[in-house]
Amino acid sequence: MSKTAAQLKQLLSLGENQTLEYLTSCELKHCGPQVCAFLNTQGGYLLCGVDDNGQIKGVEYAEQVAEQLESQLKSAIQPPVLFSVEVQQVENKQLLVIEVPAGKDIPYAFNSDIYIRAGEQTQKADVDTIRDMVMRKQVEPTRWERLFSSELDEQGLSASACKKLLSAKRIPKEVAQAEQGLLHQLQLLSLAKYGRLTNAADLLLASAPGKRHPQARVRAVCYRHKADDEYQDLQHLDGPMAEVIEQLITFVMRNTPSRARFSSANNQREDIPMYPEQAVREAIVNAFAHRDYSNFAGGIKVEVSPAHLKIWNSGAFPQGIDEHKIQQGHISVLRNPDIAHGLYLQGYMEKLGRGSVVIQYACKAAGLPAPKWHSDSSSGVTLTLFATEVTTEVTTEVTTEVTTEVNTEVARMISLMSQEHSRDELMALMALKNAEHFRKHYLKPALEITPALVEMTIPDKPTSRNQKYRLTALGQQLKQQLSDKKTS
Known part of the structure; x- marks a missing residue:
C-alpha cells in the first residue's frame, strides 16, 4: 500500500539504518547498488529525493523518472526479482519510494557486482561473504518451482504460451535476442537449467501441467x-x-x-x-x-x-x-x-x-x-x-433518498408492483411463464437482499397458497426513485 505522508515523515525521522537509505539522486548507478544490497540482506526502503540529513529535496518529473528507473533496475539486477517503485508527495514535493523485499535467490548482482548492507552502509561483498552466501544457498532446500519437472520436454510446451511470454514488452533484450534456442531463453528466465525445464516452466508454459502436477x-x-x-x-x-x-x-x-x-x-x-x-x-x-x-x-x-x-x-x-x-x-x-x-x-x-x-x-x-x-x-x-447490499441515506430534513444496486430483473419487478400480489399475478405483470425462472431470478433475490425490498404477507407460512408479496418501505422508496429516473 502506498505510504501516507505521515508514514514517510516517520521514516525520515528515524534516520538511515540497516533497512533505510536516503539518496538525493535517482540515477541508476546510485540506486542499483542500494536495491541490490537490500535484496541480499533483509529488505528495506530507498527514499530518493532526500539528502543525508533527511531533508526533502524532491524529484522533478517524478512519474517519468520512476517508470524509467524501475525498468532499468529490473534489467540490471540478476537474478530476476520484483520490487516496488512509487511516487509519493510530502510537503508539496515528490519523492521516489523504492520498497525492496528480502531476496529469495541470493546473491543478487547489480551490473555483475554483489552488494550487501552493513548497518547504515552499502558496500561490495568481499570474497568470503560471497562464498558464505553461496554455501548457505547450497544447503537450503530447493524451492518446488525450481525442481526439474518430470517427463516434460519442449514438445510438452504450448507454442502459443511460449510466444506470448517471449514476445512480451517487458522481456529483457538479452532473452528476446538470444539465438541459442528456446531452452536457452528459458534458462535466462530461471525456467530451465542444464537443458531441463523446471516446475515453474511447467505451470507457466506447458499445454497440460495437470498431467504431472x-x-x-x-x-x-x-x-x-x-x-x-x-x-x-x-x-x-x-x-x-x-x-x-x-x-x-x-x-x-x-x-x-x-x-x-x-x-x-x-x-x-x-x-x-x-x-x-x-x-x-x-x-x-x-x-x-x-x-x-x-x-x-x-x-x-x-x-x-x-x-x-x-x-x-x-x-x-x-x-x-x-x-x-x-x-x-x-x-x-x-x-x-x-x-x-x-x-x-x-x-x-x-x-x-x-x-x-x-x-x-x-x-x-x-x-x-x-x-x-x-x-x-x-x-x-x-x-x-x-455482493452489494441495499443502503439508505437519510438527509437532515428526514427526506429519504435511496441509493441502491440491484440486478435488472429485481428492479423491473419492483417498478411494476403496486399492491399485494400473488406469485401468479407478479408473473402476469411481467409476462413471464416459467415459474422456476421467476422464483430464481426475480422473487428470491428481492426477498433475500438485506435489507429486503419485498416481503411476504404470511411470513410464518412461506408456502401457503394464500401467500402474497408486497414492497417493503425500502422497496417503495426504490420504486419511487426508479420512477423519478425514468421521467427525468
Missing part, C-alpha cells in the same frame, strides 16, 4: 442461490497459467449478474458488473502467484454465488504476514518468485504486494463492501468479495 488444476463453480447445493456452471481448467487465468476471469464475469446503479448524482441507470473486473483479475492472479504448489493435495477454487465471490488457494500466508498486513499491501518474500516474474513479464503483476490494495480500491470505488482475507495453515487462504 494434479494440484495445478483449477476448479470453478457457480451457484445460483445462497443455499443451493446444485451448481449452475462448473469447469475444471488445465493449461498454461496465463490461459487459465483468462478463462477464470471470463468464467467469473460470465456468471456474475450485472447490477443497475442508481444514485442522486446520476440521472440515468448504469448497468455494471457485480464485481469490478480489475478486482477479479488481481484476486485471481494473486492466488496463482502466492499459493503453495508443493502441496499435492492443494489447488485453486473459484466459487461464484449471489452473495459473494470466493477465491481459495492452498497454503497459508508467508511467515510474518497476516490478514492486517495483507490489507496494507505489506511487501514480503514471494513464495514463488520465478512464477511471479513470469506473470510480471506478461503484464499480470505490477507491483510486489500491491494486488491486495488494488482489490480494495476497486471494490470501494464500485460501492462494494470491503473484501476479506482469511488464512489457515490447514485449509489455505480464502479471499471473499461481497
Whole structure:
C-alpha cells in the first residue's frame, strides 16, 4: 500500500539504518547498488529525493523518472526479482519510494557486482561473504518451482504460451535476442537449467501441467442461490497459467449478474458488473502467484454465488504476514518468485504486494463492501468479495433518498408492483411463464437482499397458497426513485 505522508515523515525521522537509505539522486548507478544490497540482506526502503540529513529535496518529473528507473533496475539486477517503485508527495514535493523485499535467490548482482548492507552502509561483498552466501544457498532446500519437472520436454510446451511470454514488452533484450534456442531463453528466465525445464516452466508454459502436477488444476463453480447445493456452471481448467487465468476471469464475469446503479448524482441507470473486473483479475492472479504448489493435495477454487465471490488457494500466508498486513499491501518474500516474474513479464503483476490494495480500491470505488482475507495453515487462504447490499441515506430534513444496486430483473419487478400480489399475478405483470425462472431470478433475490425490498404477507407460512408479496418501505422508496429516473 502506498505510504501516507505521515508514514514517510516517520521514516525520515528515524534516520538511515540497516533497512533505510536516503539518496538525493535517482540515477541508476546510485540506486542499483542500494536495491541490490537490500535484496541480499533483509529488505528495506530507498527514499530518493532526500539528502543525508533527511531533508526533502524532491524529484522533478517524478512519474517519468520512476517508470524509467524501475525498468532499468529490473534489467540490471540478476537474478530476476520484483520490487516496488512509487511516487509519493510530502510537503508539496515528490519523492521516489523504492520498497525492496528480502531476496529469495541470493546473491543478487547489480551490473555483475554483489552488494550487501552493513548497518547504515552499502558496500561490495568481499570474497568470503560471497562464498558464505553461496554455501548457505547450497544447503537450503530447493524451492518446488525450481525442481526439474518430470517427463516434460519442449514438445510438452504450448507454442502459443511460449510466444506470448517471449514476445512480451517487458522481456529483457538479452532473452528476446538470444539465438541459442528456446531452452536457452528459458534458462535466462530461471525456467530451465542444464537443458531441463523446471516446475515453474511447467505451470507457466506447458499445454497440460495437470498431467504431472494434479494440484495445478483449477476448479470453478457457480451457484445460483445462497443455499443451493446444485451448481449452475462448473469447469475444471488445465493449461498454461496465463490461459487459465483468462478463462477464470471470463468464467467469473460470465456468471456474475450485472447490477443497475442508481444514485442522486446520476440521472440515468448504469448497468455494471457485480464485481469490478480489475478486482477479479488481481484476486485471481494473486492466488496463482502466492499459493503453495508443493502441496499435492492443494489447488485453486473459484466459487461464484449471489452473495459473494470466493477465491481459495492452498497454503497459508508467508511467515510474518497476516490478514492486517495483507490489507496494507505489506511487501514480503514471494513464495514463488520465478512464477511471479513470469506473470510480471506478461503484464499480470505490477507491483510486489500491491494486488491486495488494488482489490480494495476497486471494490470501494464500485460501492462494494470491503473484501476479506482469511488464512489457515490447514485449509489455505480464502479471499471473499461481497455482493452489494441495499443502503439508505437519510438527509437532515428526514427526506429519504435511496441509493441502491440491484440486478435488472429485481428492479423491473419492483417498478411494476403496486399492491399485494400473488406469485401468479407478479408473473402476469411481467409476462413471464416459467415459474422456476421467476422464483430464481426475480422473487428470491428481492426477498433475500438485506435489507429486503419485498416481503411476504404470511411470513410464518412461506408456502401457503394464500401467500402474497408486497414492497417493503425500502422497496417503495426504490420504486419511487426508479420512477423519478425514468421521467427525468
